[in-house]
Amino acid sequence: MSLDLLTAVTVFVLGLLVGFEVISKVPSTLHTPLMSGANAIHGIVLIGAMLITAAARDTVGYALAFAAVAFGAMNVVGGYAVTDRMLQMFKARLSGAPEGVNSHGER
Amino acid sequence: MASVETAMRYVLLGAAACFVLGLHLMNHPARARRGNQLSAAGMTAAVLAAVVLLVSEGAITTTGWIVFVTAAAVGATAGLYTARRVQMTAMPQLVSLFNAVGGGAAALLAVTDLLHPGAAALPARVTVPAGLDIIIGAVTFSGSLIAAGKLQGVVASRPVVFRGGRAANLALALVFGGSAAWVVARPDSPVALAALVLAALAFGVTMVLPIGGADMPVVISMLNAFTGTAVAMGGFVLGEPSLIVAGALVGASGGILTKLMADAMNRSIPNIILGGFGTGDETPAVGAAGGGQVRAVAADDVALQLAYAGRVIVVPGYGLAAAQAQHELAELGNVLEAHGITVEYAIHPVAGRMPGHMNVLLAEAKVPYPQLKEMDEINPEFPQADVALVVGANDVTNPAARRRGNPISGMPILDVDRAKSIVVIKRSMGHGYAGIDNELYTDPKTGMLFTDAKQGLAALLAAVRTFVA
Numbered sequence: 188m189s190l191d192l193l194t195a196v197t198v199f200v201l202g203l204l205v206g207f208e209v210i211s212k213v214p215s216t217l218h219t220p221l222m223s224g225a226n227a228i229h230g231i232v233l234i235g236a237m238l239i240t241a242a243a244r245d246t247v248g249y250a251l252a253f254a255a256v257a258f259g260a261m262n263v264v265g266g267y268a269v270t271d272r273m274l275q276m277f278k279a280r281l282s283g284a285p286e287g288v289n290s291h292g293e294r
Numbered sequence: 295m296a297s298v299e300t301a302m303r304y305v306l307l308g309a310a311a312c313f314v315l316g317l318h319l320m321n322h323p324a325r326a327r328r329g330n331q332l333s334a335a336g337m338t339a340a341v342l343a344a345v346v347l348l349v350s351e352g353a354i355t356t357t358g359w360i361v362f363v364t365a366a367a368v369g370a371t372a373g374l375y376t377a378r379r380v381q382m383t384a385m386p387q388l389v390s391l392f393n394a395v396g397g398g399a400a401a402l403l404a405v406t407d408l409l410h411p412g413a414a415a416l417p418a419r420v421t422v423p424a425g426l427d428i429i430i431g432a433v434t435f436s437g438s439l440i441a442a443g444k445l446q447g448v449v450a451s452r453p454v455v456f457r458g459g460r461a462a463n464l465a466l467a468l469v470f471g472g473s474a475a476w477v478v479a480r481p482d483s484p485v486a487l488a489a490l491v492l493a494a495l496a497f498g499v500t501m502v503l504p505i506g507g508a509d510m511p512v513v514i515s516m517l518n519a520f521t522g523t524a525v526a527m528g529g530f531v532l533g534e535p536s537l538i539v540a541g542a543l544v545g546a547s548g549g550i551l552t553k554l555m556a557d558a559m560n561r562s563i564p565n566i567i568l569g570g571f572g573t574g575d576e577t578p579a580v581g582a583a584g585g586g587q588v589r590a591v592a593a594d595d596v597a598l599q600l601a602y603a604g605r606v607i608v609v610p611g612y613g614l615a616a617a618q619a620q621h622e623l624a625e626l627g628n629v630l631e632a633h634g635i636t637v638e639y640a641i642h643p644v645a646g647r648m649p650g651h652m653n654v655l656l657a658e659a660k661v662p663y664p665q666l667k668e669m670d671e672i673n674p675e676f677p678q679a680d681v682a683l684v685v686g687a688n689d690v691t692n693p694a695a696r697r698r699g700n701p702i703s704g705m706p707i708l709d710v711d712r713a714k715s716i717v718v719i720k721r722s723m724g725h726g727y728a729g730i731d732n733e734l735y736t737d738p739k740t741g742m743l744f745t746d747a748k749q750g751l752a753a754l755l756a757a758v759r760t761f762v763a
Binding site: 190192194195198199200201202203204205206207209210211212213214215216217218219220221222223224225226227228229230231232233234235236237238239240241242243244247248249251252253254255256257258259260261262263264265266267268269270271272273274275276277278279280281 | 320333340344348365374376385403521526534543545546549551643662
């Protein structure tokens with residue numbers, strides 16, 4: 188697969204700008220899940236690891252591919268799983284509490 | 295074949311869109327979980343598309359498939375197991391570990407590319423990003439492992455400073471800079487590649503070792519940004535736009551968080567990396583506050599004060615999590631709420647060991663998220679609070695930050711001193727990381743409840759229950 192340098196740099200710069208725009212709107216309450224969620228996104232490195240597995244032809248190549256795939260898979264699966272586990276803990280109200288008992292301004 | 299590849303390109307584009315939309319949905323706690331699921335769905339589609347493409351092209355050898363399937367199973371199982379089992383207080387370690395594996399995998403992409411038989415003919419547009427990928431990826435790999443070790447307590451969390459440490463750092467930087475240039479000039483030289491990898495790995499260790507535990511929120515954010523950048527560089531090497539987009543998104547996220555954390559700690563990023571003032575993890579328990587009387591109070595008095603308050607703002611700090619007392623605190627909040635008292639939690643950006651950590655700890659203790667308030671949101675509310683209850687937070691409540699001429703001058707703080715009355719639960723008059731007296735403790739409005747956070751909150755809870763029963 189080929190991608191000329193200018194296109195690659197364009198994609199990179201636009202990606203950075205979109206990232207800044209979207210992420211600066213995330214409230215600090217969610218910064219930990221944001222970071223672990225972003226962590227899971229860089230697990231896309233797994234696709235790169237698959238491409239190097241495809242190109243591997245000798246023992247060293249296979250060994251490096253094994254490490255890269257294992258790292259990538261751990262990153263992607265663990266990252267999404269733990270982010271989901273954290274986010275499901277964020278509840279708007281106490282579970283089981285009768286409506287209106289803990290009344291706040293902005294429910 | 296070409297049509298399968300085109301289809302895969304579109305799937306990958308869709309995945310990148312899912313990542314962006316998923317991050318966008320994270321702008322509110324009510325939508326955040328859906329955002330993460332959307333992102334995960336995009337990722338699943340991308341991986342499946344890559345599998346389909348490789349199968350249809352017959353590109354992977356049988357051995358390759360065995361390697362891939364075993365490695366993926368091992369990695370996924372390890373990831374899932376740790377994600378399910380990890381304690382919320384240990385989240386910073388886990389994120390560091392995922393940074394390490396992500397950075398390591400990214401570096402391996404470039405290493406493999408340079409080990410190929412045709413590496414000698416690689417153009418600079420591949421070798422330059424490959425060199426950067428290896429440097430950033432390897433530094434992130436070893437640096438994140440050290441950071442995780444410090445957070446876990448396996449590696450000393452105090453700043454480990456040794457003679458000539460900075461000179462060693464500089465020398466290592468010169469070695470990896472030089473070997474990167476060598477790799478670009480001679481992409482097929484295994485010696486250059488080995489020197490590059492080893493120097494970058496060593497630099498990661500010597501960079502993070504001298505940084506104290508209290509600065510970890512900044513370090514983790516920075517290593518997160520590094521991993522993103524390394525993955526993007528891997529995308530340049532392989533000519534894979536999805537890696538570039540995802541890497542850029544993570545780089546931006548890590549960059550923003552690094553800046554926010556450094557600002558909230560009143561530190562500059564170079565100052566943290568080069569080592570600054572007392573960044574140790576141990577709070578020195580010596581030294582009483584100079585000047586001004588300290589008023590010690592008993593748990594029963596505090597409970598009475600809380601029971602008759604209309605509005606209470608709780609200020610939790612890392613000491614709370616260290617004492618594992620967040621459940622007692624949440625329970626106390628619930629009892630007060632049930633009694634008709636408004637309870638809110640004022641969360642400073644650096645409360646915890648990573649950005650936003652305290653919010654997760656309180657969410658786990660079942661504190662409803664509308665009660666979790668950011669610093670800018672809660673600061674104007676303190677004058678209306680009958681009681682501000684400070685548990686395990688120190689420097690971030692010190693009014694001295696508003697004056698010039700002390701180590702925390704200019705640091706953003708919670709305006710706790712503006713509450714009608716203040717209660718601080720603390721074991722002793724010990725100093726915070728900045729090593730200075732907290733003027734809040736000698737404020738006439740402040741009562742000090744000298745006890746451990748967990749015991750103190752349990753005592754308060756019991757006493758409040760007798761008053762509101």
